[in-house]
Amino acid sequence: MSSARSANQRRVSxxxxxxxxxxxxxxxxxxxxxxxLLATAGLLxxxxxxxxxxxxxxxxxxxxxxxxxxxxxxxxxxxRGESANIIVLIVVALVGFLSTLSAVRLMPDEELP
Amino acid sequence: xxxxxRIADILAAGALLSGGLLALLAGxxxxxxxxxxxRLQAATKPQTLGLMLICAGVAxxxxxxxxxxxxxxxxxxxxxxxxxxxxxVGRSAYxxxxxxxxxxxxxxxxxxxxxxxxxxxxPPPTL
Numbered sequence: 001m002s003s004a005r006s007a008n009q010r011r012v013s014x015x016x017x018x019x020x021x022x023x024x025x026x027x028x029x030x031x032x033x034x035x036x037l038l039a040t041a042g043l044l045x046x047x048x049x050x051x052x053x054x055x056x057x058x059x060x061x062x063x064x065x066x067x068x069x070x071x072x073x074x075x076x077x078x079x080r081g082e083s084a085n086i087i088v089l090i091v092v093a094l095v096g097f098l099s100t101l102s103a104v105r106l107m108p109d110e111e112l113p
Numbered sequence: 114x115x116x117x118x119r120i121a122d123i124l125a126a127g128a129l130l131s132g133g134l135l136a137l138l139a140g141x142x143x144x145x146x147x148x149x150x151x152r153l154q155a156a157t158k159p160q161t162l163g164l165m166l167i168c169a170g171v172a173x174x175x176x177x178x179x180x181x182x183x184x185x186x187x188x189x190x191x192x193x194x195x196x197x198x199x200x201x202v203g204r205s206a207y208x209x210x211x212x213x214x215x216x217x218x219x220x221x222x223x224x225x226x227x228x229x230x231x232x233x234x235x236p237p238p239t240l
Binding site for chain 2: 026027030031033034035036037038040041042043044045047048051054056057059060061063064067070071074075077078081082086087088089093094099101102104105107
């Protein structure tokens, strides 16, 4: 059922120099492209985080950046083929949500720029 | 059976690339749009749908078992919390006066002007 893992096992088991010339290479390329897209999105979000004129812009940028980090961790663990730190994703999502929520709730209404 | 796994690979690749493109779209919208409300609108929807697509694309790499449950949990958590964060940030930005270009402002007529002749229980204005 798990096609990518079976491709990896096939690569490990029988041939060592040319793993699976169509599928393994294609999925590795797709994962690399996704990583590049996520990295570009994170860079743009960091520019907004540094530049943002109001504190609400920075909050939106931070909350989006947490999601980009979660996606990047998912893709990166899929590239390495290990799934040990997948529980950390729930912790990161929870901490990001709570931090944004508390920052919004504890902010005064008018005075901040 | 090999064509089935190939179809699964193609679907996973499409989901991964769509998720990455949605994340890039969120970054571009967050950088280019002019207002807090529009940036919030540009950031929230790719945040949810992009994470959902990336979880769906990554799920075949993890195989069967409890990891898929964790992926579903992450998606459910994001689906639950993203509207809360967006609504609270939008309300706080409105109260701070950073949202100006509104066509219909129901919030002002209901809460911020208690002595207005349109009281708190009037129906919202027709679009």
